[in-house]
Amino acid sequence: MKKWLLCGLAGLSWMLVACQSSPEVTNESAVAAEPAPQTLPFAVYDNFSTLEHLFHYNNDTTYIINFWATWCKPCVEEMPYFEQLIQQVQGKKARVILLSLDFKKDVPTKLKRFVEQRRLESQVIALTDHRYDTWIDKVDPSWGGAIPVTLIYKGQTRKFIDQQFASYEELEGLVKAFE
Amino acid sequence: MLNVRKIIFLTVGLLAFAAATMAFRTAGGLKVGDKAPDFKLKNVDGKMYSLEDVKDANGKKPKGYVVIFTCNTCPYAVMYEDRIVDLHRKLSAKGYPVVAVQPNDPGVQPGDSFAKMQERAKEKKFDFLYLFDDGQRVYPQYGAARTPEVYLLDKDLVVRYHGAIDDNAQDAAAVQTNYVANAVAAIEKGQEPSPADVKAIGCSIKFKKS
Numbered sequence: 308m309k310k311w312l313l314c315g316l317a318g319l320s321w322m323l324v325a326c327q328s329s330p331e332v333t334n335e336s337a338v339a340a341e342p343a344p345q346t347l348p349f350a351v352y353d354n355f356s357t358l359e360h361l362f363h364y365n366n367d368t369t370y371i372i373n374f375w376a377t378w379c380k381p382c383v384e385e386m387p388y389f390e391q392l393i394q395q396v397q398g399k400k401a402r403v404i405l406l407s408l409d410f411k412k413d414v415p416t417k418l419k420r421f422v423e424q425r426r427l428e429s430q431v432i433a434l435t436d437h438r439y440d441t442w443i444d445k446v447d448p449s450w451g452g453a454i455p456v457t458l459i460y461k462g463q464t465r466k467f468i469d470q471q472f473a474s475y476e477e478l479e480g481l482v483k484a485f486e
Numbered sequence: 487m488l489n490v491r492k493i494i495f496l497t498v499g500l501l502a503f504a505a506a507t508m509a510f511r512t513a514g515g516l517k518v519g520d521k522a523p524d525f526k527l528k529n530v531d532g533k534m535y536s537l538e539d540v541k542d543a544n545g546k547k548p549k550g551y552v553v554i555f556t557c558n559t560c561p562y563a564v565m566y567e568d569r570i571v572d573l574h575r576k577l578s579a580k581g582y583p584v585v586a587v588q589p590n591d592p593g594v595q596p597g598d599s600f601a602k603m604q605e606r607a608k609e610k611k612f613d614f615l616y617l618f619d620d621g622q623r624v625y626p627q628y629g630a631a632r633t634p635e636v637y638l639l640d641k642d643l644v645v646r647y648h649g650a651i652d653d654n655a656q657d658a659a660a661v662q663t664n665y666v667a668n669a670v671a672a673i674e675k676g677q678e679p680s681p682a683d684v685k686a687i688g689c690s691i692k693f694k695k696s
Contacts, residue, residue: 378561380595381690408687410561410656437656440649443685453632453690469631473695 347419349431353411355442358434361404362446362458369401369461369485373429374446374454376408377421381471382455386425388475393428395479399486403429408454411435461485515629518682522553522643525624527587527617528600530607535585535615537643542581549581549641550673552666554651555625556634557588558606559597560689562655563633567610569651569658570634573666574614582638582670584614589625589633594692622693632688638669638679646673649684 352358364370373389375382386405393403405427409418414433422431436442443450447467450456457468459481466485472478516522524537542548554570556563574584592599600618607616619625628637638647647669652661669679 379689381692412656437654439655439686440653440681440684443687450685451631451635452685452687454687455690470690 347415347433348422349407349418349433351414351433351435353435355434355436355438355445358432359442359445361432362460365462367400367461369396369399369459369482370404371401371457371459371482372404372406373457374406374408376410376454377413377417378409379454385455385472385478386427388472388478389429390427391475392478392482396482401482405429405431407431407433409433409435411437459485515631516627516637516645516648518645518648520645522637522639522645523624523627524643525587525617525627527619527624530600530604530612530616530618535617537585537639540583540585540615542583543575543578544581546581547641548578548583550646550670551639551643552577552582552584552670553628553637553639554584554586554634555589555628555630555632555637555691556586557590557595557598557689558602559590559595560633562686562688565655565658566634566651567606570614571610571612573651576667577670578614580670580674586612586614586616587619587624588616589619589622589630590692591622591694594694598692625691630691632686632690634688636666638666638673640673647679647682649681650686653684655686 361370361372371389371392373382373385375386377383389403389405396403407414407418414435418431418433439452443452446458447456447465447469449467450469453469455471457472457478459466459468464485466481468481526534526536529535537551537553540548540551552573556566556570558564570584570586577584588598588603590598592602596602600620603616603618606612630637634651636647636649636651637645640646647666649665651664651666652658653663653665654661665681665684669682672679
């Protein structure tokens with residue numbers, strides 16, 4: 308009896324989730340156990356070179372790019388600050404991007420679940436290029452490779468923060484300096 | 487007159503400040519060619535070890551040391567556990583034993599406590615030293631920033647290679663370049679390892695924020 312109730316509940320919650328996601332995701336997840344890349348609610352880049360432009364826009368928008376992963380505890384801890392920042396910069400020329408470095412095998416499963424469950428407002432991008440040594444320096448030469456790190460830039464002005472933010476105010480203050 | 491003095495003071499002050507900041511910036515850690523400091527840390531067997539106490543697989547004084555900052559909890563470190571065991575087996579026989587150092591503060595990362603280190607070492611049959619950087623005094627001297635991170639030292643404790651173990655953290659079967667093993671081979675041939683510094687993604691070392 309208890310089992311059936313649980314199953315029913317699980318089914319119901321699945322339907323609820325399914326109804327809220329976009330139609331093609333629903334269709335796909337109904338047939339395929341492992342969703343194909345095009346059903347993911349974010350873009351996946353397997354090669355840094357195809358994403359490199361993101362670090363070199365020369366316009367009057369401030370780009371706030373946070374490198375994180377679902378397995379990285381301090382990254383997940385500071386994520387609410389970026390979600391709060393999204394609200395703060397609404398209507399302003401600013402883009403908040405959560406650049407996930409989750410492992411390739413975890414992208415369609417763990418990362419997808421994480422993004423959907425948290426209903427992240429920030430744009431999520433997955434970068435699965437494991438040839439780290441070829442691209443870490445292109446983000447910032449002072450970066451040793453530990454995450455979380457955050458790059459804030461506008462035009463030629465860049466600020467690279469190689470540690471976890473202690474508070475929302477700390478992040479907000481840094482972004483405000485770019486306005 | 488006073489103004490001139492003031493200007494001189496200010497200029498000297500500024501220069502000193504600039505020099506200090508630059509020194510701070512470049513002192514980001516040991517670079518290839520720098521001499522690494524020895525240390526004395528507690529191993530999972532409860533005994534204290536320095537690099538000078540370490541012997542290779544043949545019971546001889548090593549020709550070098552594969553110092554790896556690693557831990558129990560970082561998924562990258564975990565993916566490398568078996569590979570570090572292998573690396574030690576292969577390299578210790580050649581005179582280059584692995585010396586693993588766990589730098590995280592267990593107050594921040596409870597999974598990296600000394601007891602948990604002992605458990606992991608037993609479970610995974612670590613036959614290399616797995617030392618606890620209690621008080622976090624050693625990793626800042628090396629300038630280590632992430633786990634896992636390798637400093638390959640020669641017999642004189644000079645850093646000869648720094649960085650990643652190999653070029654594919656996520657898939658051991660798909661590794662194309664074994665950086666550390668290649669660096670040891672180069673030293674054995676009397677050559678400089680190339681590449682001598684390879685960056686990789688890893689977990690930040692956990693410390694208490696003041």
